[in-house]
Amino acid sequence: MYSNNDRVSYYQIINILVLTLIGVGILTLPRDLVEIASTDGWVILLGGGILAMGIAALHGYIVKSFPGKGYFEILCLTLTKPIAYLLTVFFIIYLIGTNGFLVRIFAEVVKVMLLPHTPIEMIIFAMLLTVIYLVREGLEPLGRLTNIIFPTSVIIVLILFGLTLGEVDTSNIRPILQTPPLQMLKALDIVIFSFLGFEMLLVFGAYIDKPQKATRIGPLAVGAVLIFYLLLNFSVLLNFGPAQTENLIWPTISVFKTIDLPGAFIENVEVAVMAIWVFTVFTTLDSFFLGITILLKDVCSTKEHNYFVLPVLPFIYFISMYSISIGDVYQDFGIFSDYTAYIILSIPLLILLVMAIKKVFKKDGKESI
Amino acid sequence: MGFWQKLFGKKKKITKQEDIPPTKSIDKNLEIIKEFFKDCEDIVYREFTIGEGGCKAAVIWTDGLADRDLLNEFILEPLMMDARKVQPGYKEIKNNLVKFVEEKTLVTADIGEAETINDAITQILSGESALLIDGSDKIIVIDSRGWQSRGISEPETEAVVRGPRDGFTETMRFNTAQVRRRIRDPRLKLKHHQVGERSKTDVAVMYVDDIVNKNVLKEVEERLNKIDIDMIIDSGQLEELIEDEWQSLFPQVQNTERPDTVASALYHGRVAILVDNTPFVLIVPTTFNMLMQSAEDYYERWDIATIIRILRYFCIVIAITAPALYVGITSFHPQMIPTDLALALAATRRGVPFPAVVEALIMEVTIEILREASIRLPGSIGSTIGIVGGLVIGQAAVEAGIVGPLMVIVVAITAIASFAIPSYNLAIAVRLIRFGLLFSAAAFGLYGIMLAILVILIHLCSLKSFGMPYLSPFITFVQDSSDLKDTVVRVPHLAMNKRDINAPKKEKGRLDDHQEEDFDIEDNIDEKK
Numbered sequence: 101m102y103s104n105n106d107r108v109s110y111y112q113i114i115n116i117l118v119l120t121l122i123g124v125g126i127l128t129l130p131r132d133l134v135e136i137a138s139t140d141g142w143v144i145l146l147g148g149g150i151l152a153m154g155i156a157a158l159h160g161y162i163v164k165s166f167p168g169k170g171y172f173e174i175l176c177l178t179l180t181k182p183i184a185y186l187l188t189v190f191f192i193i194y195l196i197g198t199n200g201f202l203v204r205i206f207a208e209v210v211k212v213m214l215l216p217h218t219p220i221e222m223i224i225f226a227m228l229l230t231v232i233y234l235v236r237e238g239l240e241p242l243g244r245l246t247n248i249i250f251p252t253s254v255i256i257v258l259i260l261f262g263l264t265l266g267e268v269d270t271s272n273i274r275p276i277l278q279t280p281p282l283q284m285l286k287a288l289d290i291v292i293f294s295f296l297g298f299e300m301l302l303v304f305g306a307y308i309d310k311p312q313k314a315t316r317i318g319p320l321a322v323g324a325v326l327i328f329y330l331l332l333n334f335s336v337l338l339n340f341g342p343a344q345t346e347n348l349i350w351p352t353i354s355v356f357k358t359i360d361l362p363g364a365f366i367e368n369v370e371v372a373v374m375a376i377w378v379f380t381v382f383t384t385l386d387s388f389f390l391g392i393t394i395l396l397k398d399v400c401s402t403k404e405h406n407y408f409v410l411p412v413l414p415f416i417y418f419i420s421m422y423s424i425s426i427g428d429v430y431q432d433f434g435i436f437s438d439y440t441a442y443i444i445l446s447i448p449l450l451i452l453l454v455m456a457i458k459k460v461f462k463k464d465g466k467e468s469i
Numbered sequence: 470m471g472f473w474q475k476l477f478g479k480k481k482k483i484t485k486q487e488d489i490p491p492t493k494s495i496d497k498n499l500e501i502i503k504e505f506f507k508d509c510e511d512i513v514y515r516e517f518t519i520g521e522g523g524c525k526a527a528v529i530w531t532d533g534l535a536d537r538d539l540l541n542e543f544i545l546e547p548l549m550m551d552a553r554k555v556q557p558g559y560k561e562i563k564n565n566l567v568k569f570v571e572e573k574t575l576v577t578a579d580i581g582e583a584e585t586i587n588d589a590i591t592q593i594l595s596g597e598s599a600l601l602i603d604g605s606d607k608i609i610v611i612d613s614r615g616w617q618s619r620g621i622s623e624p625e626t627e628a629v630v631r632g633p634r635d636g637f638t639e640t641m642r643f644n645t646a647q648v649r650r651r652i653r654d655p656r657l658k659l660k661h662h663q664v665g666e667r668s669k670t671d672v673a674v675m676y677v678d679d680i681v682n683k684n685v686l687k688e689v690e691e692r693l694n695k696i697d698i699d700m701i702i703d704s705g706q707l708e709e710l711i712e713d714e715w716q717s718l719f720p721q722v723q724n725t726e727r728p729d730t731v732a733s734a735l736y737h738g739r740v741a742i743l744v745d746n747t748p749f750v751l752i753v754p755t756t757f758n759m760l761m762q763s764a765e766d767y768y769e770r771w772d773i774a775t776i777i778r779i780l781r782y783f784c785i786v787i788a789i790t791a792p793a794l795y796v797g798i799t800s801f802h803p804q805m806i807p808t809d810l811a812l813a814l815a816a817t818r819r820g821v822p823f824p825a826v827v828e829a830l831i832m833e834v835t836i837e838i839l840r841e842a843s844i845r846l847p848g849s850i851g852s853t854i855g856i857v858g859g860l861v862i863g864q865a866a867v868e869a870g871i872v873g874p875l876m877v878i879v880v881a882i883t884a885i886a887s888f889a890i891p892s893y894n895l896a897i898a899v900r901l902i903r904f905g906l907l908f909s910a911a912a913f914g915l916y917g918i919m920l921a922i923l924v925i926l927i928h929l930c931s932l933k934s935f936g937m938p939y940l941s942p943f944i945t946f947v948q949d950s951s952d953l954k955d956t957v958v959r960v961p962h963l964a965m966n967k968r969d970i971n972a973p974k975k976e977k978g979r980l981d982d983h984q985e986e987d988f989d990i991e992d993n994i995d996e997k998k
Binding site for chain 1: 916940
């Protein structure tokens with residue numbers, strides 16, 4: 101289908117999904133959790149994560165039911181063609197918007213952490229250029245790239261987490277279960293949003309070499325991310341406690357700043373953290389961007405996806421420059437997500453519903469004969 | 470003689486010249502051949518009569534390519550002298566003279582027949598001799614190749630402390646023999662091709678039949694047949710014509726001068742392509758990991774080899790990133806390094822009038838010039854120039870205040886590190902990439918370095934060598950972790966019980982008698998799935 105005969109293995113798609121899920125959300129997640137539920141953030145995280153695993157499994161089930169079919173084709177088969185066009189275009193808009201905001205947040209962080217004097221446009225542009233280089237190469241190189249990045253990051257991240265636990269106050273994570281359950285339920289959506297990205301499974305589903313295993317992919321990926329988030333949440337809380345966490349802009353980076361390696365050549369390990377983070381955000385951006393081009397390819401029924409790479413670029417750049425300050429970015433992103441993400445998450449449910457109805461009708465038809 | 474038929478079976482596809490069948494008249498044939506060899510004064514025609522009152526015959530060969538002693542003693546003498554002395558006489562065997570000559574008179578090891586005059590001409594130019602006999606429309610081709618060639622000597626580009634010292638030479642037949650000597654297995658196959666419409670260079674494809682990856686083999690044959698070019702002088706040209714991505718900086722085909730490397734590659738299911746007139750043999754498919762290995766890794770103790778390999782990977786990281794890191798840290802992130810060091814660094818750079826990137830460029834370009842110059846210089850002067858260039862220029866540059874002393878150290882370490890990369894073609898790619906990283910570090914600091922590394926990684930991930938992903942064992946280790954045994958680490962030979970990634974899955978087991986169950990179980994699981 102592509103020049104790089106795209107087929108990703110079962111393991112590669114899990115790696116892609118894990119790295120897609122972990123994006124810019126991790127920077128603020130511990131703060132969000134503390135704001136909602138103080139020290140009980142992990143309970144919500146666990147609940148939301150398990151729920152997200154369930155939803156991801158449903159996505160996988162759809163992929164399994166339509167082996168080798170792309171998102172657009174699945175929609176065509178279940179929800180008729182006009183609706184399929186509408187929803188796919190909506191999905192594309194959602195991905196373009198998300199990509200734009202993500203790259204902006206990313207650039208803001210890079211500007212603060214690494215390049216205070218460089219114009220943000222240049223940071224965004226350099227990143228997007230790197231992203232489109234991989235998008236043009238297709239899905240298979242992305243799979244291979246994640247195969248390298250994922251294990252390396254896991255090892256380094258685990259070491260870093262270990263190091264953050266050097267001087268901690270265990271009283272910071274107490275008291276447990278003080279938040280009323282209703283408040284926790286209300287906060288579930290924020291947590292599920294932080295797991296967004298697994299919907300890419302539907303887009304990449306057509307390229308998995310063993311679609312029969314697809315149901316396991318989503319839960320495994322989300323589960324891995326859940327473990328990572330839990331570790332992160334505990335690490336931040338243990339180090340700072342709820343009161344301090346609430347006042348940090350990016351608690352995740354702050355927690356790694358606490359690492360002190362006596363006698364090491366590198367003064368602060370932020371750079372290692374930044375490097376891994378740049379890599380994970382890169383894969384997030386890339387898989388979203390690739391999703392856009394693959395969907396566009398399906399909608400326009402062309403053979404190659406790389407024609408769409410450059411035309412999409414200005415839109416993403418425009419959205420990334422839309423908001424004025426970092427505060428606005430988060431606000432606008434929140435509004436954008438509210439308008440789009442619910443619909444995106446409900447599309448699979450709709451597909452499942454139609455599948456179920458069709459099944460019932462089929463059975464009825466058989467019995468009547 | 471299947472060898473020659475194969476050779477010319479392929480040739481028919483390439484050649485556009487019309488084939489001329491030989492006629493029964495020797496004069497006519499000679500006329501046609503002489504027309505072809507007009508103004509070729511190194512072609513020798515020896516006309517004579519066979520036996521007593523026999524028919525006319527002629528031997529044609531290229532002077533210098535054919536073995537003159539062999540021609541005199543074993544072709545001309547039996548035909549001219551001995552034929553006269555012994556029975557049967559010419560008249561009795563007149564009707565099957567050619568058969569008689571072929572079977573009973575010519576006492577050389579290898580003879581054949583050329584179907585057309587064009588064939589015969591190519592053979593003559595390859596060093597064979599053609600025997601024409603009047604009244605027969607057959608041209609007998611006698612293997613008389615024997616030219617002066619360099620003896621087997623130690624490969625200079627891939628010297629080892631321990632290990633075999635023989636290297637390939639310019640004659641392909643010697644090279645195939647050197648490989649064959651190491652693989653006494655009838656399953657080692659050798660197929661001939663001819664590449665180049667004018668040069669008609671012999672190209673041999675070697676592989677072990679049952680462990681080779683059939684897809685790779687098919688791909689090699691296809692690409693070799695697709696080549697449309699007038700001449701091939703060195704395997705480097707062939708490499709460029711058959712590799713996957715000619716735009717890439719990274720070599721996708723391994724070349725070696727060492728027969729032991731080729732033999733080992735063949736045992737692992739890879740395909741070797743031997744080209745006549747060059748000692749460099751191509752091996753495909755090639756992965757990044759293979760370019761980082763040296764033959765000696767397998768002959769030294771495994772633990773030491775492992776450490777050395779880790780060192781080598783460390784070296785390639787240094788060779789790519791060191792100057793870029795220097796520029797990035799000094800111009801963007803001095804807070805990254807310990808304060809004392811940062812202060813010391815700033816103090817040494819105090820008098821330097823340039824930004825760090827210009828400083829780095831000056832030194833890098835100088836060292837590249839030195840390198841290029843030292844290749845051209847004769848060996849004895851070369852090392853002197855290296856010392857003069859390296860030490861004197863570096864010292865003088867620091868004293869003149871053009872560059873900081875740390876920069877000289879960084880550049881020197883970088884240069885040395887790039888020499889530690891075992892394959893030269895990877896090392897030169899790294900040399901060029903270093904400059905790219907330097908510029909991106911100058912523009913974006915560490916962020917630029919990260920993006921540049923990402924770009925390199927993306928490129929490496931999208932590369933394939935004959936269908937094999939370039940970063941192979943590192944990106945497929947989840948499926949089969951045994952491939953990692955021969956990468957950054959080199960596990961003991963006892964533990965290396967599987968062939969590497971090139972071999973098809975069924976043929977992965979190496980030490981069949983010892984560890985049979987090990988891989989059988991795995992295969993069964995796969996089949997069940």
